[in-house]
Amino acid sequence: MAMTWLITGANRGIGLEMARQLRERGDVVVGTARDPGDAEALEAVAERVIKLDVSSEASIEWAAMELGEMPLDALVNNAGSPPVKGSITELDLAEFEAAMAIHALGPLRVTRAVLPNLRRGSGKLIVTISSELGSNEIAQGSLYYGYKMGKAAANMFTSTLGTDLKSEGFTCLAMHPGWVSTRMGGEQAPVTPEESVSAMLKALGGLGPGDSGSFVDRFGEGLAY
Numbered sequence: 001m002a003m004t005w006l007i008t009g010a011n012r013g014i015g016l017e018m019a020r021q022l023r024e025r026g027d028v029v030v031g032t033a034r035d036p037g038d039a040e041a042l043e044a045v046a047e048r049v050i051k052l053d054v055s056s057e058a059s060i061e062w063a064a065m066e067l068g069e070m071p072l073d074a075l076v077n078n079a080g081s082p083p084v085k086g087s088i089t090e091l092d093l094a095e096f097e098a099a100m101a102i103h104a105l106g107p108l109r110v111t112r113a114v115l116p117n118l119r120r121g122s123g124k125l126i127v128t129i130s131s132e133l134g135s136n137e138i139a140q141g142s143l144y145y146g147y148k149m150g151k152a153a154a155n156m157f158t159s160t161l162g163t164d165l166k167s168e169g170f171t172c173l174a175m176h177p178g179w180v181s182t183r184m185g186g187e188q189a190p191v192t193p194e195e196s197v198s199a200m201l202k203a204l205g206g207l208g209p210g211d212s213g214s215f216v217d218r219f220g221e222g223l224a225y
């Protein structure tokens with residue numbers, strides 16, 4: 001049966017490719033963009049495009065109002081900003097706070113706002129696109145405070161949410177897409193958006209409530225938090 005997905009930051013990169021592949025297989029996509037006026041590629045594949053800045057509570061409230069009572073089967077918290085390198089003394093605190101607002105708070109705020117829609121749907125799937133850089137075990141040795149701390153918080157959010165929504169049958173996952181050749185990943189990245197997304201969608205097909213709360217790679221294999 002066709003599923004209805006809400007994907008944040010879907011105007012380019014991994015989000016746009018996910019919207020494309022889902023549409024191709026017959027699912028319905030509601031995509032969000034900070035600037036819907038500049039989201040032609042998304043317009044071409046999405047049922048609806050909604051304006052959303054995941055770092056703004058007001059924007060999230062507006063987007064939830066736009067959705068109204070529309071049932072959603074799946075949410076993909078995909079929106080993200082690139083890592084910024086710097087030592088503790090070089091750190092720009094405003095930039096750090098912006099990264100935390102997007103990566104740490106964004107998935108929590110968006111999920112909370114659209115939970116009534118997800119409860120009306122039958123898919124009961126919440127995926128947060130995270131990163132190995134958010135894993136304490138894997139990401140040692142790099143100086144990306146905001147991104148790493150934000151993704152680590154997103155991972156903990158997923159694990160806590162998995163416990164919280166367990167009795168309702170939700171599957172909540174944090175997923176590392178690989179190093180992907182998007183604007184964020186750069187041209188030298190070895191994995192194309194097409195490969196990353198097709199692997200993630202295949203893996204999601206094999207994961208269920210028993211896996212909820214876990215952090216996995218694009219193939220669905222467990223990663224250390």
Ligand SMILES: NC(=O)c1ccc[n+]([C@@H]2O[C@H](COP(=O)([O-])OP(=O)(O)OC[C@H]3O[C@@H](n4cnc5c(N)ncnc54)[C@H](OP(=O)(O)O)[C@@H]3O)[C@@H](O)[C@H]2O)c1
Nearest residue numbers: 009013014034053054078079080131179180182183184185
């Ligand atoms: N590429 C990689 O190698 C890689 C690796 C690990 C994890 N990830 C994660 O994968 C996700 C997608 O990244 P990507 O590689 O596709 O990057 P991308 O091509 O740079 O796309 C990022 C998307 O997020 C949106 N965005 C940024 N800030 C936002 C905000 N405050 N509110 C709403 N949307 C916002 C961007 O919108 P605008 O066009 O308006 O800027 C864009 O649509 C991110 O969460 C990223 O951290 C990527």
